Amino acid sequence: MEEFTKALEYFPNMDEGTKDAPLDNVFYFKRYHYKSAEPTVYRTGLCILLSGKKRMTFEEHSYEYSALDYIVCSMMIHAQCETFASFDDPVRGIFIGFSVEEIRELVEIMNLRGRIKTFDSKHIPSPIGPSTMDGDFQDSLVRFLKCLSDENEAKVLGKALKREVLYRALCGEQAELLLKLSLQAGPLVQINKVIDVLEQNYNQEIDVDNLAKEVNLSVSSFYRLFKDVTSDTPVQYLKKIRLNKAKEMIITQNAKAYVAALEVGYQSVSQFSREFKRYFGVTPAALKVS
Known part of the structure; x- marks a missing residue:
């Protein structure tokens, strides 16, 4: 020590x-x-x-x-x-x-x-x-x-x-x-591959069928495996990526809420604000002030 x-x-x-x-x-x-x-x-x-x-x-x-x-x-x-x-x-x-x-x-x-x-x-x-x-x-x-x-x-x-x-x-x-x-295959490798896809395309709509094909699984098997490993569904996981990206934009770029919402893939600013408050416990506007 x-x-x-x-x-x-x-x-x-x-x-x-x-x-x-x-x-x-x-x-x-x-x-x-x-x-x-x-x-x-x-x-x-x-x-x-x-x-x-x-x-x-x-x-x-x-x-x-x-x-x-x-x-x-x-x-x-x-x-x-x-x-x-x-x-x-x-x-x-x-x-x-x-x-x-x-x-x-x-x-x-x-x-x-x-x-x-x-x-x-x-x-x-x-x-x-x-x-x-x-x-x-x-x-x-x-x-x-x-x-x-x-x-x-x-x-x-x-x-x-x-x-x-x-x-x-x-x-x-x-x-x-x-x-x-380090395995060439297995649960961690499969889900990491999907996470990479979500990270690179977080502002796009996702198709769970296509994500399942990425790792050669049926939709039901993929859905179950993804939730077992990450504790989130693919849609929930994508939502968290978007919200964290938006938070970073608001803090580091002083972005307005509607700009951040649209940039990360939200179609509805009001939905974005509700989900942001639910996840972070503070509104985008309050975060910007703080």
Whole structure:
């Protein structure tokens, strides 16, 4: 733990919110205040806490994590997140995104294919899992954070040190979740493929029949599998993507509600406002003011 405190020395001096690191798909986050549970998007990657505490709720499960803990997320999910933070003990952390290809490459190098064969291919795993860093993971993370604190080091060493952190995760408690993600087929792979389609076409109307064909399933089997993995129906999941995209537009671009609604695919602004308030607990107008 004493060695891990060095990690905070390399955490950037930043305001509350998020800040991109000098490496693709990696960012820091910080919060000084308590925040009650709110809808939160977790993307594919490792969400690592350096200080403070968070409680994540997905389906009927709640996961508390604090310094030395991290969450492995194998796909983009919509969860509830409660933040426990203060000026004396702020939440500080780093998100390290990864691709399926990065995990597959490590699995091949580590010769873990044989272990994958022991898994029940029909079992539907949770897409997320909590874990705690061991000493080796902590050492790797400290080196990674130190590297990111220098832009030139990040350019030269960043990818290699990120790979080392992912290697540590593959040696950790959530190794099975990451290994299942590396499969060429299976529930996580199938649903990730559909989520990619929804993410790229969120402002378009969706056809569930076509989504089912994408993963070679009947409509009923696809519908059931999608809900089992994500806890949402495809339509509900798409709605959450749209609402989160609209929220981002309102906050970062100062977009008017009707502009954001039309941009993300809503045909009715009044319907958008109702669903926005129901999901986030605040109207688009009130969010803009805040």
